[in-house]
Structure formats: structure tokens, C-alpha cells
Amino acid sequence: MSALLWLLIPLAPLLAGALLWRWPERLAPWLWLSCLPALLLSLWPAPALEPGILWPGAAWAAEDLLSRAWLAFSALLWGCASRYACTDLVDDQHQFRFWSCWLLSLTGNLLLVIAQDAGSFYVGFSLMSLAAYGLIVHERGPKPRQAGRLYLQLAVLGEMLIFAGMLLRIHESGGALDLATWQSVPVGTLTAALVIMGFGLKAGFWPLHVWLPLAHPAAPAAASAVLSGAMIKAGILGMWRFLPEQDPLLQSWAMPLLAIGTISAFYGVALGLIQIKAKSALAYSSVSQIGYLLVIVALAWLHPDARPAAAVLLALYGVHHGLAKGALFMGAGLAAHYRLGAIHWLLMTLPALALAGLPFTSGAAVKILLKDTVYASDVSHWSVLLTLGSAATALLVLRAIWLMWRNQPEAPAASPPAGQWVPWVLLCSMPALLPWIWPELRNALLASLPLKPLWAAMWPLLGATVTAWAVHVSGWQLPARLQTLPNPARACSLRLKRMLQRPPVPQAHPDIQRHRWRDIERRWNHLWSGGAVAVSAWIIILLLLLGWLD
Numbered sequence: 207m208s209a210l211l212w213l214l215i216p217l218a219p220l221l222a223g224a225l226l227w228r229w230p231e232r233l234a235p236w237l238w239l240s241c242l243p244a245l246l247l248s249l250w251p252a253p254a255l256e257p258g259i260l261w262p263g264a265a266w267a268a269e270d271l272l273s274r275a276w277l278a279f280s281a282l283l284w285g286c287a288s289r290y291a292c293t294d295l296v297d298d299q300h301q302f303r304f305w306s307c308w309l310l311s312l313t314g315n316l317l318l319v320i321a322q323d324a325g326s327f328y329v330g331f332s333l334m335s336l337a338a339y340g341l342i343v344h345e346r347g348p349k350p351r352q353a354g355r356l357y358l359q360l361a362v363l364g365e366m367l368i369f370a371g372m373l374l375r376i377h378e379s380g381g382a383l384d385l386a387t388w389q390s391v392p393v394g395t396l397t398a399a400l401v402i403m404g405f406g407l408k409a410g411f412w413p414l415h416v417w418l419p420l421a422h423p424a425a426p427a428a429a430s431a432v433l434s435g436a437m438i439k440a441g442i443l444g445m446w447r448f449l450p451e452q453d454p455l456l457q458s459w460a461m462p463l464l465a466i467g468t469i470s471a472f473y474g475v476a477l478g479l480i481q482i483k484a485k486s487a488l489a490y491s492s493v494s495q496i497g498y499l500l501v502i503v504a505l506a507w508l509h510p511d512a513r514p515a516a517a518v519l520l521a522l523y524g525v526h527h528g529l530a531k532g533a534l535f536m537g538a539g540l541a542a543h544y545r546l547g548a549i550h551w552l553l554m555t556l557p558a559l560a561l562a563g564l565p566f567t568s569g570a571a572v573k574i575l576l577k578d579t580v581y582a583s584d585v586s587h588w589s590v591l592l593t594l595g596s597a598a599t600a601l602l603v604l605r606a607i608w609l610m611w612r613n614q615p616e617a618p619a620a621s622p623p624a625g626q627w628v629p630w631v632l633l634c635s636m637p638a639l640l641p642w643i644w645p646e647l648r649n650a651l652l653a654s655l656p657l658k659p660l661w662a663a664m665w666p667l668l669g670a671t672v673t674a675w676a677v678h679v680s681g682w683q684l685p686a687r688l689q690t691l692p693n694p695a696r697a698c699s700l701r702l703k704r705m706l707q708r709p710p711v712p713q714a715h716p717d718i719q720r721h722r723w724r725d726i727e728r729r730w731n732h733l734w735s736g737g738a739v740a741v742s743a744w745i746i747i748l749l750l751l752l753g754w755l756d
Contacts, residue, residue, distance in 0.1 A: 209255040212266040214243035216317045216330075223309040230302055234292045235625070237305065241285035244316050248278035254322065263383035265322035271646075275521035276443060277319045280436045283532045284312050286629035290536050291428035293625030300344065307340030308429075311437070318440055323383045324372050327447065331368070331440055335361045335408060338437060341429035342421045353420035359702060360407050360417050367404030368444070371397050375448060389451045398455060401448050402463075409441030411500050412470035415493045416694075419477070422489035427539020430485060434492040435532035439524050442499045446520065452510035460508035461585075467504055468591060470497030475598040480684055484538045484609040488531070491602050495527050495561065498576065498595070505583055512582070519575050522647055526568040526640065530557035533633035534606065540622050540630065541610035547621075551611065553634040558607055560637035562600035562670070563663050567637040570663050571650035593666055600670030608678070 218240040226233050251274060254267035268274045291308070295301050314334030321327035339361070343354035374397040379387050393401075403414070410418040418438070422430045449456060474494030481487040502523060506516035537554045540546060546554075560569035573596065580589045621627065641651040654663060 209253045211243070211247060211252045212255040212320060213257075215247065215266075215320055216313050218243050219309040219313045219316070223306060226302065226305055226309075230305075234301065234305065235289075237292065237309070238285040238288040240309070240312065241281040241288065241316075244277055244281035244319075245285070248274045248281065261325050261383070263323045264326055265384060266317075266320045266326060267322050268320055269322075270517070272443075272446075272517045272521045273319060275525050276439075277316070279525040279528045280315055280319060283435045283528055283633070284315070284432055286633050287428040287431045287532060287536065288312075289629045290431075290539075290626050291426065293623050294426060294428060294539065303340060304344050304426075307337045307344075310334075310337035311341065311432070315432075315436055315440065318443070322385055324376065324385060324388070324448070325383050327385070327444065328368065328372060331408075331444065332365055334437060334440065335365065338429075338433060341433070342425045344426060344429065345424065349420075350424040353417070353424035357417045357421050364404045364407035367400045367407070369404075371400030371404055371448070374400065385447045388448060391450060393450055393453055393455060395455060398449060398459070402445060405441040405444040405448075407441070408438060408444075409496050409500070410438050410493055411466065411496045412473045412493060415470070415474075418493060419486060419489045422492070422535070423483055423485040427485075427536050427542070430488075430538075431532040431535040434489070434535060435528040438492060438496060439499070439528060442496070442503065442520070442524070445503060446506075446517075451513050453507075456507040457510065460504045463507065464501055464504035464585065464588075467497040467500030468588070470494065470500065471591075471595050472598060473497075475595075475602045478602045479605055481605075482609070482684070484541070484606050484613065485535065487602060487606040487609060488534055488538060491534075491561070491599070491606065492531060494595075494599065494602065495531070499523060499527075502576070502579070505579055505585075508585075509583055512579070516579065518646060519572070519579060522568075522575065522644075522650075523572045525644075526572050526637065526647075527561065529633050529636040529640075530560050530569070533557040533630060533636070534603070536626070536630045536633065538606075538610055540626060541614045543615070544622050545614050545616065551607070553631060554607055554610070557634050557637050558603035559600065559667060561603055562667055563596045564637075564667060565654065565660055565663050566641075566651070568640040568647055568651075569637060570654045571641055571647045573663065574654045574659060575650045593662070596663070597666035597670045600667050601674060604670065604674045608674075 222233065222237055222240040226237070248268060251268045254265055254269065256265050258264060268277050288308070291304075295304060298304065311334050314330040314332070314337065317330030318327050318334065319330075321330055336358075339354055339358045342357055343350045374394060375388060375391075376383065378394060378397065379391040382388070382391075406414040407417075418434075422434060425433060471494050474490045474492070474497065478487045478490030478494065481490065499520065502516055502520045506513045506520075509516075534554070534557055537550075540550070541554075556564075556567070560567040563569045563573035573592070577589055577592055580586060580592060622630070641647040654660065
């Protein structure tokens with residue numbers, strides 16, 4: 207198999223974008239095919255490609271399980287979302303603008319996954335982040351504009367932090383760009399801080415999450431699916447790739463990072479439960495779930511010897527969450543346009559409860575693997591938080607589904623078009639299919655089937671279901687004060703925009719002593735009042751003669 211096949215991954219979306227300019231209506235239904243090379247190469251990877259024509263040290267490959275798993279679920283999610291978006295935007299007048307930003311984001315997302323050097327990763331990350339702005343503001347109006355402005359401001363800030371951290375990392379590694387070398391080079395305090403903050407702004411964990419709850423509700427459903435399912439995870443992948451495997455500094459930072467991940471997991475649930483729109487609740491669910499991915503990274507820093515097992519867990523959790531969250535966002539889009547039937551809601555419940563660890567799904571498998579990892583670590587007493595987290599996640603996803611059901615149209619039940627129904631059903635069924643397709647997940651799922659682990663996974667879901675039903679029956683309503691909480695991030699973004707439009711630069715007032723020069727002129731005129739013009743002319747002629755004689 208030729209290594210040149212890796213060129214198809216970034217070139218296929220770019221070629222599709224070039225052809226879209228010529229045949230926009232014919233090509234749009236087939237844009238999902240641009241994800242096919244990435245999906246196939248994730249299953250049957252080719253030898254590594256070294257495109258040295260780009261820059262020294264450039265390399266593209268997917269040699270480990272984490273890269274192949276990340277590439278596979280990203281390609282599958284983008285492909286399903288592409289087909290969904292084609293039907294969703296069939297009457298949109300700005301399709302070409304949307305698809306241009308879509309294909310650029312797709313190119314960057316796939317490129318950063320296969321990047322084995324810092325240059326390729328940064329190019330892909332920047333392309334994905336900046337092009338995603340067009341997806342967020344596609345549905346024009348004040349809210350998309352505000353969400354897009356905040357996103358772009360923080361995206362540019364994140365790019366600057368990552369670039370500064372990358373330059374320092376290159377200096378620390380003696381000029382090397384390949385990420386494999388970086389794994390064995392110690393990292394400095396400033397470098398680590400810049401990398402964590404830069405990638406953290408994209409990942410969206412607390413307290414760097416402020417753009418995420420605004421961007422998801424504003425974007426189209428397909429864009430929200432890939433934004434939450436694939437793009438925000440690039441921040442976690444960047445932290446994993448840029449920072450070394452074993453480092454005393456990172457080991458000392460593991461506990462604070464573990465605390466941040468835990469806070470993010472529960473903070474996202476707390477804020478999500480008071481939302482009145484389904485996509486807003488799902489956005490805060492992403493803040494919560496990204497906290498668990500951060501916990502896995504922190505555990506790998508805390509116990510460097512267990513990093514290979516943590517890499518497998520990170521791959522499994524990323525695939526599980528990416529596909530389930532993509533299905534929920536696309537389902538929210540369907541519920542906003544169609545009155546769904548019982549079969550639709552049954553399908554919607556599968557990925558929702560899988561996020562909370564529903565038995566016989568990929569959620570149960572990754573939860574038991576995460577619990578085993580925590581039990582084997584120095585923070586085994588934190589394992590009770592995982593059980594509480596499952597119950598909290600179940601409450602949040604049930605709240606999101608109830609909001610979808612309550613806000614759906616009053617028209618009679620109608621089945622969505624096949625272009626939306628088929629990819630959505632595929633994603634909804636993945637939590638049940640993945641454990642039987644993927645050996646690593648299947649082994650973990652079988653370990654969760656005995657009665658004790660099964661009950662440990664079931665009782666948080668049962669408790670959350672009973673609590674949700676009791677709240678629904680009682681008719682309890684959220685206080686109006688909680689529904690209109692202030693958003694400091696939006697206010698700061700608007701203030702920054704106004705400050706840049708009217709920069710506070712003081713007007714220049716030169717201090718010219720006009721009266722003094724006027725007095726000197728008057729005295730000169732009085733001195734030569736009889737023939738000032740003639741005297742001036744003679745002086746000029748004299749000067750010219752002196753210059754000529756010289």
C-alpha cells in the first residue's frame with residue numbers, strides 16, 4: 207500500500223470544494239464521500255508519509271490505536287453530518303458559503319488527527335478552528351453573530367497561545383518538529399501553561415468553556431454535531447500529543463488538572479439543568495463530558511507507567527462520546543422541524559442514556575474502564591464521584607430529551623427525509639453496535655455484565671429517572687431568575703468589540719506657540735517697514751550669488 211494515500215485525507219475535501227464551485231446542486235448530496243478515504247485508512251492504514259516539500263520533519267500517519275480510533279469516528283461523524291446537512295439546507299440561499307467553511311473545517315480536523323509533527327497539527331488545528339466561525343454564524347441574526355464573535359475572539363487567542371507554546375517546545379527539543387521526539391523532552395512551566403490554556407480554549411472545559419454554550423445553540427444541527435462530537439476533542443488530543451509522557455512538572459500538575467476535570471463534569475450538569483432549550487442543555491453536557499476526558503489525561507500524568515492503558519481509554523471514550531453526542535444534536539435538529547413518533551424517541555434515548563453508562567452499550571464499557579483506572583490510581587477514593595456523575599449525566603440528558611419533546615412542532619407526526627433519517631439512525635445505533643465491533647469495548651462490556659457491576663451501573667440511571675419523573679409530575683418550574691442568568695463572557699466580548707471599533711486613543715493637540723512666532727514676525731516687519739519686500743528679495747539674491755560663487 208502506497209504512503210501517498212495519506213494525501214487523499216486532506217485533498218478529498220479540498221477537491222470537493224473546488225468541484226462544488228462548478229456544480230453546487232449536483233455535488234452537495236455526495237460530499238459525504240470526501241470522508242471515505244479517512245475512514246478506510248483508519249481501518250487499513252498505509253505506511254507513514256513524509257511530505258518534506260511542506261517543511262522539514264513533516265509526517266502523516268495513524269500508527270497507534272488512539273490515532274486510528276480518532277480518525278475513524280471523526281470520518282464517520284463528519285460523513286453522517288454531511289449527508290444530514292445536505293437535506294437540512296436544501297432551500298438555503300447560502301449553501302455555498304456553508305459548504306466552503308464545512309469542507310475547510312473537515313480538512314483541518316482530519317489533518318490534525320494524522321499529523322505526526324507539530325507543523326501539520328498546528329496547520330490543521332488553525333484551519334479547523336477559524337473555518338468553524340462560518341458554521342456558527344451561518345444562521346444569521348443577533349445570537350449567531352454574538353456567539354460567532356466570542357468564538358472567534360477566543361479562537362484567535364487560543365491560536366496565539368498554542369503558537370507561542372509550540373515555539374517554546376521546538377526550542378526545548380533542539381529544533382525538532384516531530385511529536386515523537388517531544389514525548390521524551392522535558393517541558394518548561396511557561397510552555398506547559400501556554401499549551402494547556404491554548405488547547406483548553408478549544409476543548410471547552412471549565413473555566414475555559416464560555417464560548418461553547420453560545421455557539422452550539424446558534425449553529426445548525428449538523429454543525430453542532432461535529433463541533434461537539436469531533437472538533438472540541440482536538441484540544442484534548444493536542445494536549446496529549448504536545449506534552450511529554452513522563453515529566454515531573456506534569457506529574458505535580460496532575461491533581462489540579464484532575465480537580466478541574468471533576469469540576470467541569472459537575473458544573474456542566476448544574477448549568478445544563480437550568481437551560482430552557484435542548485441544544486443549550488446538550489452544549490453544557492459537552493462541557494461535562496469533556497471533563498471526563500480531562501480526568502483521563504490527568505490520570506496519565508499522575509501515573510506515567512499506565513499511559514498506554516490511558517491512551518486506550520481515551521480512544522474508547524472519545525469514540526463513544528463523539529458519536530453519541532453527534533446523534534443527540536442531530537436529533538435535536540429533527541425535533542425542531544418534525545413531530546417525531548415513538549420510534550424516534552426510543553432511538554433518541556439510546557445515545558442519551560449511553561452517555562450515562564446504560565448497560566449493554568458503549569457507555570457501560572467506558573464507564574467500567576474509567577472506574578477501574580481510578581481504582582488503580584492514588585485517587586481511588588474519588589471513584590464515588592463517577593457514580594454521582596452517572597446519575598447527574600442521566601438527569602441532564604433526560605432534561606434535554608424532555609425539552610426536545612416539549613418544543614417540537616404541533617403538526618402531526620411525520621417521518622424525516624431519508625437523507626436525515628438514515629445517518630441519524632446509524633449514529634443512534636452505534637452505542638449498541640460498537641461493543642460488538644470493537645474487541646477492546648467488547649471485553650469491557652462483558653466485564654460489566656455480572657450482577658454487581660450491572661447493578662452499580664443501573665441504580666444511578668434508575669435514581670435519575672425517578673427524580674426526573676417526580677419533578678415532571680409535580681409540575682415544578684424553574685425560577686425566572688435562573689432562566690435569565692447574566693452572561694459575563696458575552697458582555698466582555700461586546701465591550702472588546704466596541705473598544706476595537708473606537709479605540710481609546712487621545713486626540714493629538716500639538717502645542718504650537720503661535721503668539722510667540724507672530725510677535726517675532728511683527729517686530730521684523732516693523733524693523734523693515736519701508737521696504738520689507740525689497741530687502742527680502744535682495745537677501746535671497748545675495749544668498750544665490752554666494753552659492754554660485756562657491
